[in-house]
Amino acid sequence: MEETMEETMEANAEANTEEKKEKVDKKHYTLINHKKPFRYDEDGLHVTRSCGWSAPGCHLGCGLLMYTNDEGRLVKVEGDPENPFNEGRVCCRCLALPEVVYHPDRILYPMKRNKEDRGKDKWEKITWDEAYSLVAEKFNYYKDTFGPETIAYYAGTGRDIGQYLTRLCWGSGSPTFVFQMSGQACYSPRVAGCFANTGAFWLGDYSQQYPDRYNNPNWQVPECIVIWGNNPIISNSDGLYGHWVVDCMKLGSELVVIDPRLTWLAAKAQHFLQIRPGTDAALALGMIDVIVKEDLYDQEFVSCWCYGFEELASRAAEYPLSKVSEITWIPANEIAEAARFIAKSSNAILQWGVAIDQTKETVPTAQALLAIFEITGNIDKPGAMVPPTNILNYAAGWGAEFLSREQDAKRLGQDKYPLLKMGFQECATDEVMNCLESGKPFKLKAAWIQTTNFLACTGVDPKRTLKAHMNYEFIVCVDLFMTPTIMALGDVFLPACTFAERDGLRIGDGMQRAETINKVIEPLGESKSDMEINLEIGKRISPEAWPWKDVEEMYSSIIDETGYSFKEMQEVAPGYPAFEYQMHKKSMLRQDGGVGFETPTGRIELWSHFYNMASLDPLPAFEEPTPGPVATPELLDEYPLVLTTGARNWSMFHSEHRQVPHLRAIHPDAIIEINPATAKKYGLKDGDWCWVENHLGRCKRRVVQTPIVNEQTCSTDHGWWLPEKEGALDEGLYGLWDMCVGNLIEYNCGKSGFGANYKTLLCKIYKVEEGE
Amino acid sequence: MSAYGLLIDYEWCTGCHTCEVACQIEHALPTDQWGIKIMNVGPWEYAPKKWQYAYLPVPTDQCDLCKNRVEKSHTPTCVKHCQAKCLKYGKVEKLAEELAKKPKQTLFSL
Ligand code: SF4
Ligand code: SF4
Ligand code: SF4
Secondary structure: OHHHHHHHHHHHHHHHHOOOOOOOOOOOOEEOOOOOOOEEEEOOEEEEEEEEOOOOOOOOOEEEEEEEOOOOOEEEEEEOOOOOOOOOOOOHHHHOHHHHHOOOOOOOOOEEOOHHHOOOOOOEEOOHHHHHHHHHHHHHHHHHHHOHHHEEEEEOOOOOOHHHHHHHHHHOOOOOEEOOOHHHOOOHHHHHHHHHHHOOOOEEOOOOOOOOHHHOOOOOOOOEEEEEOOOOOOOOOOOOOOOHHHHHHHOOOEEEEEEOOOOHHHHOOOEEEEOOOOOHHHHHHHHHHHHHHOOOOOHHHHHHHEEOHHHHHHHHOOOOHHHHHHHHOOOHHHHHHHHHHHHHOOOEEEEEOHHHHOOOOHHHHHHHHHHHHHHOOOEOOOOOEEOOOOOOOHHHOOOHHHOOHHHHOOOOOOOOOHHHHOOOOOOOHHHHHHHHHHOOOOOOOEEEEEOOOOOOOOOOOHHHHHHHHOOOOEEEEEEOOOOHHHHHHOOEEEEEOOHHHOOEEEOOOOOOOEEEEOOOOOOOOOOEOHHHHHHHHHHHHOHHHOOOOOHHHHHHHHOHHHOOOHHHHHHHOOEEOOOOOOOOOOOOOOOOOOOOOOOOOOOEEOOOHHHHHOOOOOOOOOOOOOOOOOOOHHHOOOOOEEEEEEEOEOOEOOOOOOOOHHHHOOOOOOEEEEOHHHHHHOOOOOOOEEEEEOOOOEEEEEEEEOOOOOOOEEEEEOOOOOOOOOOOHHHOOOOHHHHOHHHHOOOOEOOOOOOEOOOOEEEEEEEOOOOO | OOOEEEEEOOOOOOOOOHHHHHHHHHOOOOOOOOOEEEEEEEEEEEEOOEEEEEEEEEEOOOOOOOHHHHHOOOOOHHHHHOOOOOEEEEEHHHHHHHHHHOOOOEEEEO
């Protein structure tokens, strides 16, 4: 199988060498034996292979077939059966793409609004020339007069925008790159923790790095998959196509599910541990204690490749089962049995997710979880945890070379959080808030907000967020639709197009594969691709960072090191780089060419030199979530229930898709899942609207009675706003003030500057009265 | 002439709604009409730690087994896109043979 693919690769490479003789040699990627070129005709329609990577959509970039007609209209979207990533499958969001593309609410022209009219629907249509000149003039003025750091650049979740945005930011000399989430509590805490103590990030091995997938002879079915605090079939972080878990279950994988909710996966699991939200570190330490005391760890792996085992063991000894059971609300025997099951499996995956980032002490929590898999030797081997393959490094940020040391020193939050100095490139968001409010250490002047709707989604305490952001003198927003964030704050709206209307690259998070996004229709109205907008503005504010004539030239330059031009990659994609197991033994993980891991000791550091240097506890530990039934018992009388937030929905990605008919119909309302006994206790029944309230604020939710949560815990979804409601600020900002669960959350990050308690709150629930 | 149908391995159906939306878009159905609809059976606990928790997609009167697609030798769109790969299209007799091989499946003759 492999050989055939390699032959195809060579044949393709040969065919292409004629036109591009001057180029560097093509890197070796295993390619697919495509039956057809990337554009072909079928049943009177034109078909283009492409890749679904935002906006709209998710993190993944599934392989798609885009169907267009002679009139240049996108007729339908299907999965690409030849693409090994999703094997022809898709979720409902990409199927409904045409409803997004042709949605009547899309903004199709650049617009501006007087600063005094923020929050009012008083937009005025302008030309692109006017928009570019206006933005460039203002940005250049602030940059030259007050310094480049006074202009902030805001990105949303990791999709096809982050890298262009970091370049726009750093290229113009600004270190103020912002992800508007308290404690940057998504993904980066986990990635950072992994790099700090192992020199690499670790992903579950579902064979996604091989084009022949489950048939690859080197791959092994994971015996055990530990789903820790996520519901991967619905959410899909870290490049994981969630239904791979189902594929593996069919092949024999058993599950351990750790979740406050009994999910569908949990019901099918060998072990389901119904954890109290926010107590994951205690559970992990308790499991480590069992594994150590019962001699179930991988002695060879630990003695050869781990540093600080004794110290870890004595820390874990502080978490005996009785104590851990009391903290986590999980019976002691269930913890012990699950720990034994993981340790005795020949290979096990830790399928972790954002719940680990969205806890205030995320750093020691992530450290504790990963330690289970480190001491059981589930690192760098088939069907266990493996480091992602790399094609390009730009996914973590592109254009860092333009940011001088002197400018980087002005990055907000480094004084307070030394960890931010150690290889990180983002600001501490909580400090950006302080800076906006106090004008210290400098006054932020302008903001560029691209495809992020933080008032409705990542940002907590929307009233405080809004007030602080009103201090910007000038705000530019780029998006597909009007959002509460833009209605409240924007001075200029630049309309972006969907991924059907543009070219692009999909070489992102998770195992990297060489994929292209291929334009199939002309952009609607005057909308433009995010990348074209960034290139055009870039040319006007930092031309040295944007030397390309057009986006195609820019893409080719990004992938130059692969030896492929953009056009060539479109033809052959997807391409898979080589992958090996046991890289630590083969001297493939260290820059100095030695064996082991890229850490100060060359071993996996269970006791962390890195954290020690950053004045943090070098060992994992547990801290009670605040607020919480143990940390703030005085709140319990008033707010007796534990609330977890951010439950994912099939048809919506974060705050997207609320206006897409076939997707909204699947999940029309924001919901709260409550145990039937609890609902009864508070006089609520299925379908009632209730207020969910804590000491900070409240939001409206529709009651769903379900036994999947226990009587003390309830769970709600996030990202809600109602595009069908009035948008103006004094008319409710698309229902935001009533719907935003951020009303109950505050800016309050962990000691490291990372992590915040998004998923561990206390609340009370009561019926919404008529007219409310 | 033998009848065609859908074999559904409901042990693995995750309730992801892909089949519903695929069918609605293919047949231009409004948001409140379905060619196939997911039924949720559960969750309830019938013995300690034993949960009934399943989804079952049910083809409706509006299912035409993707006549237009099948004529052009494509698979029905719900089958093609099913995220759990738990739907199969074919001749009822053939599917019945497969039905006998594995529990927690159901066969719709359409
Ligand atoms: S998971 Fe869904 S939204 Fe994401 S790329 Fe795949 S089909 Fe599209
Ligand atoms: S076979 Fe076609 S018509 Fe029938 S349910 Fe599936 S998608 Fe709908
Ligand atoms: S697409 Fe498949 S897994 Fe998803 S709901 Fe339909 S039958 Fe179930």
